[in-house]
Amino acid sequence: MLTALTMKLSSQHRALYCYLILSVWIFLLVAGMYKYIGNEDGTSTLKHTGNEMPNRNFPKNLKPDIKMRRIFKLCNPPEEISLGSEGQIHGNYSLEGVLIFVRHGDRGPLSHVRNISNVNCAGDLVNAETLDSDISFRSYEFFLQNLTSPGKTSSFLPQFLGPFHGFPLLPPTSGECQLGQMTPVGVVQLLKTGHILRLAYGDRLGIGNGSLGTDDMTVYSTRYRRTFQSAVAFLYAFLSAEDFQKVVLKESQSLAFCFNECACPAADKFRHKFSSESNEHFHSHPAVVKLVETAASVVFEMPDKALVSDPHALGDALLLYVCHNAQLPCIDVGTTEKLPPESCVRMEQVTGLFAYTEWEARQYAKSINLKRSCLLRAYGLVRDIVSHMLRMISEKKPKFVFYSGHDKTLQYLTTALGVISDTTVAPHYASRLVIEVYKSKEQNITSKKANSGTVARDYFFRLVFNGRDLTNHIHFCKGSNNLTTVQAKTSEGSENLHNSSMTPHGPRRQSSAYLCPIECIVRFLHDDYFSSFNATNFKDVCSVHS
Incomplete structure (x- = not known):
């Protein structure tokens, strides 16, 4: 009888059991789809594993496949900007100075595009309470507002702005995209870049210890809002508050920073x-x-x-x-x-x-015409670079030179030096190129013992592009007679200096880096720069080949 009753109850509730099981299964399925397919506005989320993109949302009509991830790298998301091999030369070499070149941050389009009013160029930045553990957009915004608030205008501000007086210090945070104007995302890119480079160079350059004077820092920007705002954001993150007030911005009339050698x-x-x-x-x-x-x-x-x-x-x-x-x-x-x-x-x-x-x-x-064009466009800038290098040797200043420019700025310079790749000829937003100047302690000791004093052969430089040491790609540095291979400290877990995402506080391991004698770039500028034109000076090349 008990068995019969049990079977009867089971029969009556079988449908209920099936319904409950089916409901649970549907709930788990919907939860899984919500997690892995998207949220209510149709965006999807990727987990950050290995070399994949970090967490970010993708539009409904952009699937996060490998091809799209390559394109997203051109955006240079702030969360992906990390320290590479910058400043990793230690031991017998002292850092004498750095020359830093950046492309401006993320901006609006250069031509009128459709549905631009539907694009939020501020992203989630202006709505977020915090952005990053290291850099806060809100604190930067508050700093600028306090700097320019009525009745609180800082005495150093007119001197700091110089020819850029009247330029807005910050792009609109409303989210509206404006033609050619930098976005809040671009600001954060430069804040992050300034922050990581301060970690690499700050202590060794004397940033924040009161030793830097106005003549220790040289800052150039082209006369565009996006490059000016990029420069201010970078300087805020790179310098201490005390050093920031000593900067005087200088204007470049050309995106090539050609100074007196422009017309050609x-x-x-x-x-x-x-x-x-x-x-x-x-x-x-x-x-x-x-x-x-x-x-x-x-x-x-x-x-x-x-x-x-x-x-x-x-x-x-x-x-x-x-x-x-x-x-x-x-x-x-x-x-x-x-x-x-x-x-x-x-x-x-x-x-x-x-x-x-x-x-x-x-x-x-493969293009000879691109190479020649860039050689002529970059001549004035290479002269300026060498001039600053020689001053770092002879006068021990400036310690820091900064150029806030454009993609063409980096393309001209890297191509002229023979460093040509798809990333250097088409650099993404907030790309950075750093030339580090080092002094060999051992060779200097040898020179002093020989009573020969300080000589140029004691000094070396290296070129780091977006964290990659590309010194051995410079055409006049190639070869064992010129390149010096040294041991560089890198973070544990980095594959090498050419593919690194390093933090300065992590465990270190030894890896190779390259140094090129400053004599090589001086010789290149004065003796070999125009050899491919069968000429000896800028004026003759520009007139004969025009």
Whole structure:
């Protein structure tokens, strides 16, 4: 009888049991989908493992695959900016000074694009209570507001701003994207860059100990809001409050920082030839031509002939959407006969475009015209660099020289030095290049014993681009006769100096780095700079080859 009763109850409640089990299963399924597919606004989250991108949201029409991760690297998210091999030379070498070059931070597009009002260029920064354990956007904003508040204008501010008086110190935090103007994300990129480089160089340069004077710091910026604001953000994070007040900003009239050696018709000629080469590359890929024409007609509000045939202009515009987690633009179907029925930019178009521009960048190393153009554009800057190096040797100052520039600034300089790669010719936002000047303690002791005093051969330099030691790529440094291999301290877990994400407080291990004698760059400037032109000076090259 008990058995019969049990079977009866089981039969009656079987449906209830199945319902409960099914409900639990559906709940777990929905929870899993919510976690791994997205939240209520359709974005998805990736876990940061190994070399994958750190946690960030992706738009619904941008799938987080390998190709898209490569494109996101062009955005240079602040959370990915970390210390590389900068400042890792110790032991028998003393750091005498650094020259730092940066591209400005994240900015709005250079041309009018569609649906720009729907893009939040501030991201989550202006709504977050805290941004990072090391750098706070809010504290920086408060610092600037306090600096310029009515009745509290600091006495040093007019001297600090110099020719940039009247420029806004901070971009709009409303989230509105403005043409060519830096975004709050760009500010954080430079704050982070300044912070990590202070960890690398601060103590060794005397930052914050009261030893730095006005003539120990030289700061240049081009006359653009984005480069000026990048410079201020970097200096705030890199310098102490006391040292910050000693800086005097200087203006460069040219994005090449060419100073007195700017006018050169020959440079324009070689650049035009290089543009023709790039145009030939572009038209040799009919599928890419069609892609650019189709996507540009959607992306740009007023597409003209130049925009619909320029893959780089399109790539720059698409970064607005990609870097700010915005939906790719669409246009109403049927507004123009040239567009296919589907009139939204598609993910495969984005990845296809950037795959092409990456390929094209790799072809730049083969271009003689690009090399010659950059040699002439960078001549004034290389002269300025060598002048500062020699002053660091003879006068022990300046300790720190800073150039806030553009992608072309870095492209001209690295190409002129023979350091050519897809990352140097097309540097991402907030890219950094550092030239470190070192003095050998051992050789100096030998020189003193020989009563020969301090000589130039006691001094060396190295070039570090976005954390990578590229000194052995400089064409006049190559070879065992010039390069000195030294042991550098790196953090445990870094593969090597060419692929590192280091923190200065972690365990150290030994790795190789390179130093090039300063005599090499001096000889290159004075004797060999124009050898490829069969000329001996800037004036002759610019007039003969124009």
